[in-house]
Amino acid sequence: MPGLTAADPQLAALIEGEARRQHDKLRMIASENYVSQAVLEASGTVLTNKYSEGYAGRRYYEGQQFVDQIETLAIERARELFGVDHANVQPYSGSPANLAVYLAFLSPGDKVMGMSLPMGGHLTHGWSVSATGKWFTPVRYNVSKETGRIDLDEVRDTALRERPKVIFCGGTAVPRIIDFAGFAEIAREIGAVLVADIAHIAGLVAGGAHPSPVGHADVITTTTHKTLRGPRGAMIMTTAEHAAAVDKAVFPGLQGGPHNHTTAGIAVALREAAEPAFREYAHQIVANSKALATALTERGFALSSGGTDNHLILADLTGKGIGGKPAAQALDRAGIELNYNTVPYDTRKPFDPSGIRLGTAALTTRGLTEERMPQVAAWMDAAIDAAIKDDEAGLDRIAGEVADLLADYPMPGFARD
Numbered sequence: 001m002p003g004l005t006a007a008d009p010q011l012a013a014l015i016e017g018e019a020r021r022q023h024d025k026l027r028m029i030a031s032e033n034y035v036s037q038a039v040l041e042a043s044g045t046v047l048t049n050k051y052s053e054g055y056a057g058r059r060y061y062e063g064q065q066f067v068d069q070i071e072t073l074a075i076e077r078a079r080e081l082f083g084v085d086h087a088n089v090q091p092y093s094g095s096p097a098n099l100a101v102y103l104a105f106l107s108p109g110d111k112v113m114g115m116s117l118p119m120g121g122h123l124t125h126g127w128s129v130s131a132t133g134k135w136f137t138p139v140r141y142n143v144s145k146e147t148g149r150i151d152l153d154e155v156r157d158t159a160l161r162e163r164p165k166v167i168f169c170g171g172t173a174v175p176r177i178i179d180f181a182g183f184a185e186i187a188r189e190i191g192a193v194l195v196a197d198i199a200h201i202a203g204l205v206a207g208g209a210h211p212s213p214v215g216h217a218d219v220i221t222t223t224t225h226k227t228l229r230g231p232r233g234a235m236i237m238t239t240a241e242h243a244a245a246v247d248k249a250v251f252p253g254l255q256g257g258p259h260n261h262t263t264a265g266i267a268v269a270l271r272e273a274a275e276p277a278f279r280e281y282a283h284q285i286v287a288n289s290k291a292l293a294t295a296l297t298e299r300g301f302a303l304s305s306g307g308t309d310n311h312l313i314l315a316d317l318t319g320k321g322i323g324g325k326p327a328a329q330a331l332d333r334a335g336i337e338l339n340y341n342t343v344p345y346d347t348r349k350p351f352d353p354s355g356i357r358l359g360t361a362a363l364t365t366r367g368l369t370e371e372r373m374p375q376v377a378a379w380m381d382a383a384i385d386a387a388i389k390d391d392e393a394g395l396d397r398i399a400g401e402v403a404d405l406l407a408d409y410p411m412p413g414f415a416r417d
């Protein structure tokens with residue numbers, strides 16, 4: 001970053017510090033990843049200079065000779081990759097994308113059904129502190145206490161009783177396959193619009209490592225920066241029937257000018273996701289996640305739903321004798337970055353819950369494979385032991401071992417020395 005280093009060395013040094021941190025840590029926050037050098041380059045371009053309110057061929061500002069082509073390319077690639085009729089690539093991020101869906105299909109006060117937040121749903125699926133829960137009437141479904149999985153009979157009963165206009169499926173802490181066909185059947189029964197929010201699993205869907213909601217959900221929302229490995233942004237994909245309503249909701253309903261530099265980054269990520277190597281990547285994420293789940297289980301970690309089908313693992317640490325938050329903090333010091341999280345039916349407070357959530361998307365991008373997962377589980381176990389014993393030197397020792405291992409696994413966009 002020669003220009004930035006010369007103009008603002010203070011900020012350049014902070015970014016360099018963050019890059020080193022990302023290089024040296026085992027990054028297991030389930031919503032994070034490492035984008036490619038190509039995505040980084042496309043995202044940091046002169047496209048940030050351009051205003052483009054409207055859609056290709058129908059803009060409110062002149063000078064769209066290139067931006068129209070860039071946005072159209074992103075849309076075409078999304079349609080091709082996911083096999084959808086229509087894609088809107090303008091939402092600034094996942095939350096605004098979901099809000100646009102509310103604007104398209106609901107009026108204030110209307111009922112919306114989503115998975116409750118402490119069970120793994122997202123804030124924007126009608127949780128009380130979110131605008132979506134304040135301005136609309138939320139109806140919630142849970143996971144079964146016995147299995148830790150969504151019980152579609154419960155979903156159906158609630159849907160038939162409450163008759164929401166929109167049903168969301170998908171979430172932020174769901175370690176199991178989402179049964180899109182099952183949700184679609186319920187939505188059809190009550191004439192609701194089914195929205196599949198695949199923010200977490202979009203890369204797995206694109207790579208064939210998770211069933212696709214296409215053909216089941218009326219509307220599909222996704223972020224572009226989680227398993228899909230693009231820049232921070234979002235897309236809304238729909239059947240032809242709902243295309244106009246969704247486009248109108250995104251602009252002019254909710255947003256102004258699209259972030260063209262992000263659109264370019266999304267276009268690059270979608271091209272990458274269409275490569276055979278990305279299919280391998282998606283399947284490797286799941287293989288790593290399953291291997292890690294097995295290794296953690298062998299070490300006495302209690303996994304929500306008993307394991308995983310995707311990139312994500314949710315562990316209840318009650319049996320380990322430590323809360324999720326102190327564990328996450330200790331693991332961070334030990335070079336293992338993840339987040340504390342509620343587990344279903346958590347008896348502790350959301351800000352100090354019983355669990356941790358982790359994912360394998362980022363470490364798979366670094367090139368780690370199944371054989372490394374027992375070591376990762378061993379480090380996690382040792383770090384938690386060290387945390388309980390207040391053994392800070394032990395945590396630092398693990399951080400050193402983690403950084404040593406990662407020195408052999410290149411980080412896209414950054415060279416350590």
Ligand SMILES: *Cc1c(COP(=O)(O)O)cnc(C)c1O
Pocket residue numbers: 031093094095096098121122124170171172197198199200223233
């Ligand atoms: C991450 C996520 C979002 C929100 O995305 P932001 O880009 O953080 O606004 C929405 N829905 C689900 C299921 C998510 O996991």
